[in-house]
Amino acid sequence: MKDQPSGDPPPDDVLAELRAFFGQVFPGIDLGADDDYFRQGNADSLFALELVTFVEQHFRVGIDVEDLDLDNFRTLGRTTAFVHRKRAGAAVERRPGGPGND
């Protein structure tokens, strides 16, 4: 994955960029936008932090403790929506049941 040279506008096609990253991390596994990769058991132990680092660096959004909700990250589609919300500056929603519910 080529990282954005600083100064360039962040990529607009968030879903495609995320899919390319996943393609690199999970080669040979074709993920749909709504597939739950945590539940499928594809994600290994370093992956959670690799994803955080990728999203922060590539899309230039900050991920904070308030954003730690698996529902923000469990599918390509949800992660894409999270990036869009963050970029729009909107507070990311948290479910009443609390983050991290599985």
Next chain:
Amino acid sequence: MTEPDGTDLARLAAAPEDRDALTRLRAHADDWDRVQRLPDGLVRGLGDAGLLAADLPARHGGRGLSASALGTLCARLGGVCTALRSVVTVQGMVAAALSRWGTDEQRARLLPALVRGERLAAFAATEDGAGTELSAVEAELRRDGTDLVLHGTKRWVSLGEIADVFLVLARLDGKPATVLVEAGGAGVCVDPVRGQLGLRAAHVAHVRFDGVRLPARDQVAPAGFGLSHVVGTALDHGRFTIAWGCAGMAGTCLELAARHTAARVQGGVRLSDHQAVRAALGRGLAAVAAARALCLRAAESRQDGTPAALSDTVVAKYTAARTAADVSQDAVQLLGAAGCAPGSAVGRFFRDARITQLIEGAELVAEVRMGDLALREHAVARPAAGRTAAEGAPW
């Protein structure tokens, strides 16, 4: 027990080539290993010298040291004493986890105090039934009104004997969760370990938490993220500083072996005049250079903030720990009985190096992980791991 002149730590922080400070500190370190403790006030001295959590940004009290500058510091400390370097490693692990995933209140309460060495942190994850596989931890948090109550026993906590606060991995509602626990509170019982193979001055302890009551504000990150994110961040940082510490330790062993073999004469022949001896030194030279290069590569990817930073750090730690073990073993061989004598620095490094091959990711486990990376790199599907990110061991 000899006490280092506080200025030696400051000189070490400022000038890597300060031989006198290094030699004096190394002599102290042999002593600390023998009596199995660090001198009182050393943590404060490290804080005063600006050596603790120095990579934290200024807004959290740190000096904003770059990854490579932090690494260089850890290499210098690692070349003196693994227990001393462990203080920097563990304080840095807890500081990194809080800086990354703590609340503003938690950061303000703890980070500046960790930087100054006013408070010492320890990291308590391992249990009897959960070492490599940390998802198996059984320590449990129960809710009681707005409080949390912690029950569980942690093993092998570096600096556990003298820490002021623990970052503890437990379960809450069945999910991995992390909390900050004050030492000295009701229900915290610390049982020092002595006589272990290495890291003898690192104040290792087993720590029991017997119904310890905590305010909810002492939970770090939501349940479900304690292992994958909080402990993951701490271990990643720990691997990085250990990697550099191991490169420094290997460098010192090579230096001591070169000095010894160049000075010792038997039957009119210097040890270093034997080709076999020079070949052993040559292997060490190449291995140390390779370990340093991998540490530097990890520092660069950390500075760039790329996702590769995590796996580059695993590779650096694996290689540097192995190098420290190999070069210290050769050094013990080349020094002969002098390497086995009580108070031998290479003997101490040999014992310490063996332990670095186990902590923060056992060697075999790192190899499996690196195998996954090879498959990734060559775009080959690997079997699904069959576990979730929140459950997998963080290395």
